[in-house]
Amino acid sequence: MAKLFIVPTPVGNLEDITLRAIRILKEKPVILAEDTRTTHFLLKHLGIEEKKVISHHKFNEHKTVNLVSEHILAGEDIVLVSDAGTPGISDPGFLLVRTCIEKGIEVETLPGATAFLPALVNSGFPTDRFCFEGFLPQKKGRQKRVEALRDEERTMIFYESPYRVVKALQLFGEVFGPNRQVSVSREISKLFEETVRGTIEEVTSVFTDKEPKGEFVIVVAGKNKPGKEFKNCEQGSE
Numbered sequence: 001m002a003k004l005f006i007v008p009t010p011v012g013n014l015e016d017i018t019l020r021a022i023r024i025l026k027e028k029p030v031i032l033a034e035d036t037r038t039t040h041f042l043l044k045h046l047g048i049e050e051k052k053v054i055s056h057h058k059f060n061e062h063k064t065v066n067l068v069s070e071h072i073l074a075g076e077d078i079v080l081v082s083d084a085g086t087p088g089i090s091d092p093g094f095l096l097v098r099t100c101i102e103k104g105i106e107v108e109t110l111p112g113a114t115a116f117l118p119a120l121v122n123s124g125f126p127t128d129r130f131c132f133e134g135f136l137p138q139k140k141g142r143q144k145r146v147e148a149l150r151d152e153e154r155t156m157i158f159y160e161s162p163y164r165v166v167k168a169l170q171l172f173g174e175v176f177g178p179n180r181q182v183s184v185s186r187e188i189s190k191l192f193e194e195t196v197r198g199t200i201e202e203v204t205s206v207f208t209d210k211e212p213k214g215e216f217v218i219v220v221a222g223k224n225k226p227g228k229e230f231k232n233c234e235q236g237s238e
Contacts, residue, residue, distance in 0.1 A: 002073075002077045005028060005078070006087050007112070009082065010084065012193070017113070025081075028077045029076065030076060031054070032079065034081070035057070057092055084115075085113055113189070115217050122195055125181070125221045126222070131157070134159050146172065150223075159216070159218075169200055173200040179199050182198070184219075185217045
């Protein structure tokens, strides 16, 4: 029986793709892509030509999941990729996976790149228990979501855009306190990768003084479990 293959793609460095992922991309006839231009660029880099690539993103996935699942039931293997990282992790994928499972279609998810794990390990905070919160709501519900985490003891992980990273840090300072430890990583696996560690107050000051650029992962120490203590705010390429 045909399957749905979930294939992670590099979040930065194009070398961060597994041999198995490359083989699946070469072998399977159809690839669903969040942005076909991004996927064509990756395929060209990998030397994979003449591949059928179809758009599958958050604006059309509700309309296409049943059609995709019917193609798989008819015997056609289909691969799902996102622009970067693992589909379904703050990217389209969940809805299609759930639909396939409900219809008895086997889903094979390959291990691979995702931004939050390197940022978590690199933070120096406890990794035995953590919660991934993804992107906070842009407007409505943002404060409420963070307030609900006020007493969270696990390490917390957030994604944020450069346009809202300072506001997010300021909100964290209000809710968790300015002295809570935080680690902010940007441009994971890219040329200008950087991690800034310290108290929320210190790190907020760093990104207030210089314009934030790139993709951000914010890792906040849990309540009463600050992890490794950083006496000074550190920054630099990792």
